[in-house]
Amino acid sequence: xxxxAVACSAFAVINLGALRAAVMLAVVSIITSIILFLLxxxxxxxxxxxxxxxLATVIFMSIIGPDKTPVSPKKLEALKRCIALPLFVLxxxxxxxxxxxxxxxxxxxxxxxxxxxxxxxxxxxxHIDLIGQAIILLTGIFGVAVLLKKSEGEK
Amino acid sequence: xxxxxLPLYKASGSAAFLAAVxxxxxxxxxxxxxxxxxxxxxxxxxxxxxxxxxxxxxxxIITLTAAIAAxxxxxxxxxxxxxxxxxxxFSNLILLSGAAINVVSMTRDIFTMYVFIEIIAVSxxxxxxxxxxxxxxxxxxxxxxxxxxxxxxxxxxxxVFFVFAGDTSFGSIAAAYESFSGNILMQAAVALFLxxxxxxGGLAPFGGWLLGAYSGAPAAVSVWLSGIIACACGIIAxxxxxxxxxxxxxxxxxxxxxxxxVSIIVGALGALSASDFKKALNYSGxxxxxxxxxxxxxxxxxxxIAALFHFFNYGVFQSLLFVNSAAVEAQTGTVNINRxxxxxxxxxxxxxxxxxxxxxxxxxxxxxxxxxxxxxxxxLWQSGNEFFAVTAVIGSILAAGYFLRLERKVFFGxxxxxxxxxxxxxWYLLAPSILLALIALGSGIFFAFMLLxxxxxxx
Numbered sequence: 219x220x221x222x223a224v225a226c227s228a229f230a231v232i233n234l235g236a237l238r239a240a241v242m243l244a245v246v247s248i249i250t251s252i253i254l255f256l257l258x259x260x261x262x263x264x265x266x267x268x269x270x271x272x273l274a275t276v277i278f279m280s281i282i283g284p285d286k287t288p289v290s291p292k293k294l295e296a297l298k299r300c301i302a303l304p305l306f307v308l309x310x311x312x313x314x315x316x317x318x319x320x321x322x323x324x325x326x327x328x329x330x331x332x333x334x335x336x337x338x339x340x341x342x343x344x345h346i347d348l349i350g351q352a353i354i355l356l357t358g359i360f361g362v363a364v365l366l367k368k369s370e371g372e373k
Numbered sequence: 374x375x376x377x378x379l380p381l382y383k384a385s386g387s388a389a390f391l392a393a394v395x396x397x398x399x400x401x402x403x404x405x406x407x408x409x410x411x412x413x414x415x416x417x418x419x420x421x422x423x424x425x426x427x428x429x430x431x432x433x434i435i436t437l438t439a440a441i442a443a444x445x446x447x448x449x450x451x452x453x454x455x456x457x458x459x460x461x462x463f464s465n466l467i468l469l470s471g472a473a474i475n476v477v478s479m480t481r482d483i484f485t486m487y488v489f490i491e492i493i494a495v496s497x498x499x500x501x502x503x504x505x506x507x508x509x510x511x512x513x514x515x516x517x518x519x520x521x522x523x524x525x526x527x528x529x530x531x532x533v534f535f536v537f538a539g540d541t542s543f544g545s546i547a548a549a550y551e552s553f554s555g556n557i558l559m560q561a562a563v564a565l566f567l568x569x570x571x572x573x574g575g576l577a578p579f580g581g582w583l584l585g586a587y588s589g590a591p592a593a594v595s596v597w598l599s600g601i602i603a604c605a606c607g608i609i610a611x612x613x614x615x616x617x618x619x620x621x622x623x624x625x626x627x628x629x630x631x632x633x634x635v636s637i638i639v640g641a642l643g644a645l646s647a648s649d650f651k652k653a654l655n656y657s658g659x660x661x662x663x664x665x666x667x668x669x670x671x672x673x674x675x676x677x678i679a680a681l682f683h684f685f686n687y688g689v690f691q692s693l694l695f696v697n698s699a700a701v702e703a704q705t706g707t708v709n710i711n712r713x714x715x716x717x718x719x720x721x722x723x724x725x726x727x728x729x730x731x732x733x734x735x736x737x738x739x740x741x742x743x744x745x746x747x748x749x750x751x752x753l754w755q756s757g758n759e760f761f762a763v764t765a766v767i768g769s770i771l772a773a774g775y776f777l778r779l780e781r782k783v784f785f786g787x788x789x790x791x792x793x794x795x796x797x798x799x800w801y802l803l804a805p806s807i808l809l810a811l812i813a814l815g816s817g818i819f820f821a822f823m824l825l826x827x828x829x830x831x832x
Contacts, residue, residue, distance in 0.1 A: 346425060346476070350488035357469055357492055361499035364462050 219256075223249040224310055232299045240278040247271035269355075277359055281366045386457030389464035394447055396468060400475075401440035404433055425542075426479040430830040431616065434681050435478035435609055437827075438688035441812065442600035443471055445692040445805040449699050450593035452801035462503055467597060470496040474601065477609055483534065484541040486613065487527055490573065490606055494520045497602050500594045501587070512590060519572055519583075520606075526569030533562035543617035550618055563625050566614070567632075574607020576666060577636035577659055587655050592699035595651060599658050600692035608665050612680060615669040626670045633667025634764045636660060641771035645778065650698045650708040653779055654691070657734065660768060661687050667765065668749040671756040674832040679748035682828050686733060686741040686816065693730040693809035697723050700798035700806070701783065710779065715788025720797045724784040726806040731780065733813040735772035741816030741823075 223246050230242035247270035254263035446467060454460045473492035480486050498520070502513025535541055537559055538549035553559045568579070575583035583603065587595055611629075619625040640660025647653035665680045665687070700723045701716065702708050717724035733742035746769060753762035797803065816823050 346480070346482075346485050347488050350473075350476070350485065350492065353469065353473070354488065354492050354495060357466075357495045357499070360465065360469075361495060364499055365502055365505070 219249055219253050221310075221314070223253070228303070228306060232303070234299075236282050237279070240275055240282065243278075244271045244275040247274075273355075277362060281362050386459075386461040386464075389461045389468075390447065390451060393443070393464040393468050393471075397440045397443040397447070397471065400436055400471075401444070404437045404440065425482060425485070426476065427481055428479055430827070431612065431681065432475075432478040434685055434827055434831070436475055438685050439471055439474045439478075439601050441809070442597060442688050442692045443467055445600065445696050445809060446593050446597035448801045448805040449596050449696055452799055453592045453699055453703060459503065463500065463593060466496045466500050466503075470597075470602060474609070481544070481613075481617070482542050483531055483546060483614075486610055487524075487531060490527075490610060491524065493602060493606055494524070494573070497598060497606075500598065501590045503594075504591050508588075509590065512587070519579075523569040523572035523606075526565045526572065530562040530566035530569065533558055534566075537562075543613065547618045560624060563619065564628060567611070567625060567628055570607045570611050570614070571632055571666075572607075574611065574662060574666075575603050575659060576607070576632055576662060577639040578632070583655065583659070588649065588652050592695070592702055596692055596695040596699065599655060599695055600688050603658060603662065608662055608684065611666065611669060612677070612684070615672070615680075616677060619672075626672050629666055629670030630758060630761050633663045633665075633670060634761055636663025636666065637764060637768035638771070641768055641775065644775040645771065648710055650701060650710055650713075650779065650783060651695070653710070653775060654694050654698060657694075657772065657775065658687075658691055660772065661691070661734065664746070664749055664765060664768070667761055668752050670761070671752045671758060673752055673756050675748065675755060676752040678824075678828045678831055679745060679752045681831055682741075682748060682824075683745035685827075686745045686813070689809055689812050689816070690730045690733045690742060693806055693813065694727060694734070696802060696806045696809065697727040697730065700802040703802065704795045704798055705792055710782040712789065713783045713792070714786045715784070716792070716795075717784040718788065719792070719795050720784075722797055722803050723806065726810040727784065728780065729810040729813055731776040733817070735776050736769045739817040740813050741820070742813070744817060744820045 226242050226246045226249065230239045230246065233239045233242065247266055251263040251266040251271065254260075254266055447464070450460060450463050450467075454463060470493045473489040473496070476489040477486055477493070480489070494516075498513045498516040501516055502510050531541060534546045534549070537553055537556075538545035550559060550563065572579045587598055590598060615629070637660050640656050640658070640663060643656035644653045644660065647656055661683070665683050668676045668679045668683070670676075698708055700720065701713065704720065705713060705716070707713065729740065733740035736742045736746035738744075746765065750762045750765050753759075753765060
């Protein structure tokens, strides 16, 4: 799943069309939420699914609209985007190899200080972060509107 | 922001501008004059919404500096932005990032800090790219990439801190850092966190992207970004981190000292060779933030006071010089110093205030910059870092070099024929530059008062 998520995000970066990149981003979010679910964090998984795969994609699509980016006939343009790809693949392979290391020697066994219930953590200790996330979302929407929406008379 | 985006849209450029001016005026007045009331309000507000925010003397200095920089940026925007919609966008973004800076200055939790630094970064790259020219979009894109790398480093470190400390408050992280100081993962996490902040703050080995990002930005955005945002993203967080977490350790301090010293020298050399007024100021900004980082490496209480005093002075003179560069750009249409000259006879106020800004920057008495640099050198010497104290002095000499070069090329010498008929800039650019020059002078002359009222309560 992790490999699939990495591959999809690489595809989103290389892709020429903005709309297809947005869809790929949504796929990455869906895979991430599956990973979170398998790791035993269902609430985080649902939040990821709703906000990143759902809400963000809807915002992107509503602003981008039907994709009119012309697919460049030049092969060169497409190739240019893949220049860093071998390096990226190499870094990924090294990272995946490192996942097999034994980390126990570095990390001490500590008791979690908070109750593991994420609802509790969110609503009793993390008010300000929730507000912060909401503001980031608003700022992002504002930014998308400022940068991507065409004003009158603009090419 | 939400309110101003509602049906009022048609008339809202000036409305948003007014809202931003009122907000920052209130912030400046509350911070400077009404400590008691503000503290009481803060407590009520925080208990009402269960927010973990603490308003202390460090927050006071940061919010005051932010209010001053915001005023200059708003005045510049009013003068330089003709389009109502652009003014609307800029005012909203400055409000958003101003609010986020306030939270960053008040929080004692590393994750909260991260969330609000991200708000600052997002609004910064919207501001940079909002010009929608090729250069502006490229600058915004560079900012996104660099900022994301910084965020990734910080996020990784925060994960490690959480594993070791059990939560993300500065207190727990400091305790964990002390008890696991031999652990290689913990050391790596602290180093990577600092590197993340260096990337965000645009310090020398990590900061080349900043120049491209800022020189493409509109004038008002440059004032705000260079005066406070660059500092807000990296340096404020660094001050907090140094204050609460890394004081007793050795390795992290060495990292701060070295990165600070490299930034001072590289930034000053860049400013010496730049042929663009704004670019020279950006390089000089890297050099001056280097001072703040370097003195934090000294780790004493005097070092914290010196860092915050220099932060305040930096906010003042950097905003002042960028307002001056906006005035020059507005009147002559260029910031290329080879095409300028002799402006002091045509723009006397701009020339005089820029001299004040540069004198404060290079650390000449009786301006504020002199006292902050003096404190920095004292703090470094006291903590046994004589080599770095000497670096600070060398940085000041280089600053004198680029100050003289820029003044000679822009304000003195022979005036080109093309510029013979230019006039002084409008009041929206003159008023903030006069005000900032007075603050730069006042913070030096009333140094004892400033130290007692604002900076001594820090420790």
